[in-house]
Amino acid sequence: MPTASDSAAAPLIEMRNITKIYPNGVLADNDVSFEVRAGEIHALVGENGAGKSTLMKILYGMERPTSGQIYLRGAPVTIHTPHEAIALGIGMVHQNFMLVPSFTVAENIVLGTEPLRGAFVDKRAAVAATASLAQQYGLNVDPEAVVDVVPVGMRQRVEILKALYRGADVLILDEPTAVLTPQETHELFAAIRQLVNAGKTVIFISHKLREVMEISDRISVMRDARMVGTIDKRNADEHLLAKMMVGREVFLNIAKPPVQRGPVVLKVRDLEYATEAGVEALKHVSFNVYAGEIFGIAGVEGNGQTELVEVIAGLRAPLGGVIELEGKSIAGLPPRGVRQAGVAHIPEDRLTNGVALESSIQENLIVDRYEREPFTRGGFLRPSEVARNGEVLIEQYAIRTPDGALPVGSLSGGNMQKVVVARELSSRPKLLIAAQPTRGVDIGATEFMHEQLVKARNAGVAILLVSADLSEVMSLSDRLAVMHAGRIVAIFPTTNGLTEEEVGLYMLGTKTMTQAEIERNW
Amino acid sequence: MDQALQVIFSATFIAAVLRVSTPILLPALGGLISDLGGVVNIALEGIMLTAACAGVLISVATQSEWPGLLAGVVMGVLMALVLAFFHLNLKADLILAAIAINILASGGTIFVVFLLTGDKGSTSALVSKQMPFVEIPIIKDIPVIGPIVSGQNLLTYVAFIAVVLVAVFLYRTRAGIHLRAVGENPEAARSVGINVRAQQYLALGLSGLLAALGGVYLSMGYVKFFARDMTAGRGFIALAAIFLGGKTPWGTMIAALVFGAAEALSVQLGNLRIPNQLVQMIPYVATLVALVIYALVQRQRAIARQRKFRQTQTVAVGS
Numbered sequence: 001m002p003t004a005s006d007s008a009a010a011p012l013i014e015m016r017n018i019t020k021i022y023p024n025g026v027l028a029d030n031d032v033s034f035e036v037r038a039g040e041i042h043a044l045v046g047e048n049g050a051g052k053s054t055l056m057k058i059l060y061g062m063e064r065p066t067s068g069q070i071y072l073r074g075a076p077v078t079i080h081t082p083h084e085a086i087a088l089g090i091g092m093v094h095q096n097f098m099l100v101p102s103f104t105v106a107e108n109i110v111l112g113t114e115p116l117r118g119a120f121v122d123k124r125a126a127v128a129a130t131a132s133l134a135q136q137y138g139l140n141v142d143p144e145a146v147v148d149v150v151p152v153g154m155r156q157r158v159e160i161l162k163a164l165y166r167g168a169d170v171l172i173l174d175e176p177t178a179v180l181t182p183q184e185t186h187e188l189f190a191a192i193r194q195l196v197n198a199g200k201t202v203i204f205i206s207h208k209l210r211e212v213m214e215i216s217d218r219i220s221v222m223r224d225a226r227m228v229g230t231i232d233k234r235n236a237d238e239h240l241l242a243k244m245m246v247g248r249e250v251f252l253n254i255a256k257p258p259v260q261r262g263p264v265v266l267k268v269r270d271l272e273y274a275t276e277a278g279v280e281a282l283k284h285v286s287f288n289v290y291a292g293e294i295f296g297i298a299g300v301e302g303n304g305q306t307e308l309v310e311v312i313a314g315l316r317a318p319l320g321g322v323i324e325l326e327g328k329s330i331a332g333l334p335p336r337g338v339r340q341a342g343v344a345h346i347p348e349d350r351l352t353n354g355v356a357l358e359s360s361i362q363e364n365l366i367v368d369r370y371e372r373e374p375f376t377r378g379g380f381l382r383p384s385e386v387a388r389n390g391e392v393l394i395e396q397y398a399i400r401t402p403d404g405a406l407p408v409g410s411l412s413g414g415n416m417q418k419v420v421v422a423r424e425l426s427s428r429p430k431l432l433i434a435a436q437p438t439r440g441v442d443i444g445a446t447e448f449m450h451e452q453l454v455k456a457r458n459a460g461v462a463i464l465l466v467s468a469d470l471s472e473v474m475s476l477s478d479r480l481a482v483m484h485a486g487r488i489v490a491i492f493p494t495t496n497g498l499t500e501e502e503v504g505l506y507m508l509g510t511k512t513m514t515q516a517e518i519e520r521n522w
Numbered sequence: 523m524d525q526a527l528q529v530i531f532s533a534t535f536i537a538a539v540l541r542v543s544t545p546i547l548l549p550a551l552g553g554l555i556s557d558l559g560g561v562v563n564i565a566l567e568g569i570m571l572t573a574a575c576a577g578v579l580i581s582v583a584t585q586s587e588w589p590g591l592l593a594g595v596v597m598g599v600l601m602a603l604v605l606a607f608f609h610l611n612l613k614a615d616l617i618l619a620a621i622a623i624n625i626l627a628s629g630g631t632i633f634v635v636f637l638l639t640g641d642k643g644s645t646s647a648l649v650s651k652q653m654p655f656v657e658i659p660i661i662k663d664i665p666v667i668g669p670i671v672s673g674q675n676l677l678t679y680v681a682f683i684a685v686v687l688v689a690v691f692l693y694r695t696r697a698g699i700h701l702r703a704v705g706e707n708p709e710a711a712r713s714v715g716i717n718v719r720a721q722q723y724l725a726l727g728l729s730g731l732l733a734a735l736g737g738v739y740l741s742m743g744y745v746k747f748f749a750r751d752m753t754a755g756r757g758f759i760a761l762a763a764i765f766l767g768g769k770t771p772w773g774t775m776i777a778a779l780v781f782g783a784a785e786a787l788s789v790q791l792g793n794l795r796i797p798n799q800l801v802q803m804i805p806y807v808a809t810l811v812a813l814v815i816y817a818l819v820q821r822q823r824a825i826a827r828q829r830k831f832r833q834t835q836t837v838a839v840g841s
Contacts (some may be wrong), residue, residue, distance in 0.1 A: 111710070121696055
């Protein structure tokens with residue numbers, strides 16, 4: 001309700017009654033109104049497919065609304081191309097970076113509007129402009145480094161600087177933390193605050209509620225193409241936001257019956273691994289995973305978790321040590337051998353390692369067993385069996401698709417995740433390795449994932465869970481290990497009474513358990 | 523063996539290398555621009571052949587080399603733009619369209635020559651013109667250097683000057699930088715307002731221009747007639763030179779010189795008592811060997827780059 005009391009609080013951007021219907025008939029935004037005040041950090045949250053990205057693409061001129069009007073400082077504007085958006089001072093940092101890898105940071109920042117000296121591009125001026133811009137906003141980058149070799153966090157700062165260099169007053173950040181480590185996220189948040197102090201306005205798209213609560217001033221929630229509402233942060237909490245997003249009560253806390261621990265399923269002793277480049281990624285890693293428990297591994301990413309998972313799954317060969325599944329060695333077996341021994345693996349990077357994007361859903365559901373009966377007989381694949389299996393699993397795991405013969409790439413992130421889970425759990429594993437199972441998926445899919453893991457655990461499957469999300473790994477795990485610099489530095493026999501701060505000290509390497517303590521908790 | 527060494531370490535041999543490298547270097551520079559623009563032009567061979575033929579025929583008709591040069595260049599650029607139109611506007615596969623152009627050029631040139639002369643092999647019956655050979659004052663009198671550098675065909679000088687021009691264009695001008703950005707990440711280029719299609723037209727057009735100069739040199743400098751399939755794979759060796767040269771103008775020049783040396787050697791050794799067939803293989807074997815070496819070097823580099831990347835990653839995590 002606009003009042004005359006405070007004209008400074010009048011919206012900088014107002015999107016009124018925006019409706020977007022795509023040519024294929026999909027209703028992405030349904031009569032959505034959204035306003036942003038100058039100088040605020042405004043979070044736009046919603047599940048995947050809720051319409052928040054489309055809304056921002058409309059604001060940035062990448063999509064045209066079917067109906068509705070945008071106002072900038074009270075005046076109606078039309079934005080048909082990103083160029084026009086930039087001219088109006090609106091910049092966007094995309095989730096997948098728009099950078100030229102072989103160019104330097106400075107070259108990327110000035111790309112398209114390079115400073116000239118005579119007929120030639122003035123590289124020194126580009127470097128100087130980059131350095132002063134970086135200094136001004138506290139966004140630390142190396143102007144002369146080639147983008148190809150700089151870390152992801154710096155690439156993101158380059159993208160932000162690129163928008164600022166073009167004179168952006170409003171920055172749209174599309175899920176900026178999805179690709180960042182916790183440290184990089186902290187740095188990003190500090191930079192965002194500095195931008196706002198310098199008079200910029202930030203729109204922050206996310207579905208990570210904890211981050212939203214940490215960084216934003218106001219929060220707008222979308223669901224099913226509609227705007228549910230906008231609230232001040234001080235009136236919000238994670239639970240309320242989750243409810244607004246999903247439209248029903250969400251159980252962020254996982255209910256699970258007491259653990260019924262069975263015999264040892266996975267035994268890992270003195271596992272050693274070094275990358276091709278000679279970096280020691282795993283050093284004397286030892287632990288057990290028992291039937292019917294979730295054994296969690298916490299740690300800052302890049303401390304050996306990825307390598308540990310891939311060595312156990314057979315994707316990398318260990319340098320030394322023991323990996324036994326129910327007493328039989330699986331160390332050094334190829335992935336198929338490991339799988340046939342009873343290991344299922346939900347990989348960390350599902351788009352590359354979890355599914356074949358252009359193959360159908362049905363086909364993806366049998367890639368680990370296509371050569372066996374009933375899918376193959378006499379050397380030939382039997383499409384009817386493949387389709388039948390697909391139908392059963394699509395039903396059972398509530399994969400939302402009109403047809404199992406569609407390519408997996410046509411599914412949303414959460415449903416792609418379900419395809420992987422359906423395949424892995426339907427192989428009736430003894431051990432399930434779940435690596436970052438809820439990365440990049442929304443609340444609904446996260447809830448589903450947690451349910452499935454707990455269900456498998458209750459059914460007696462041994463589960464090795466690796467997650468960078470500390471609250472997730474702490475609430476799901478029955479026992480918790482912490483990795484630091486390629487070593488297991490702690491194993492807690494229970495997560496009851498454990499605090500994130502306590503675990504954090506081990507993650508940072510400031511505290512370690514003695515070898516005897518760790519061995520007691522194997 | 524002594525004879526062979528004598529051949530290699532003579533001024534005439536080095537002069538020959540420059541002469542023989544020219545029709546590899548020019549299309550290679552063109553191919554380099556197209557490759558960096560993300561639209562690698564494998565029709566270099568056909569464009570050269572067409573330009574070589576058009577140049578000779580027009581120089582015969584006008585009895586002057588300059589209209590011939592102009593005709594060759596115009597034909598080359600036109601063919602490249604046809605390729606661009608098929609690929610960029612009609613969305614035809616770039617490789618298939620380029621193969622079609624190569625086949626068309628091979629058959630089309632000799633068809634036109636046959637119509638005009640009744641000869642299916644060459645235009646040697648016609649009196650065609652040659653681009654001028656240039657004696658450089660002062661330099662021509664310096665011992666050793668003089669005979670190498672001076673007295674080359676005009677287009678040979680053009681080729682080596684083009685190396686500098688292409689380098690300046692690609693790395694110092696807006697158009698060149700935008701062209702490389704388009705080749706590497708078209709989405710990124712588009713998002714900052716660069717017209718991707720226009721840049722790719724430019725890349726293919728320039729590749730056609732440079733390949734055409736190479737073709738005109740072959741028929742109006744290197745020799746003084748057009749013959750069936752006279753490019754003899756130079757347009758493809760040029761592609762190899764681009765990769766071998768690490769996709770840089772200077773590297774491409776060095777690679778073109780290496781291939782040129784191999785070919786010059788095969789010409790010189792032809793005078794000795796070595797089987798002709800063996801000697802004629804030299805340029806092609808050199809290409810193969812060079813590509814194998816290139817692949818090995820690339821692998822080493824990739825490993826080194828990975829290592830560097832990992833280091834920056836660990837530094838970032840540690841900070």
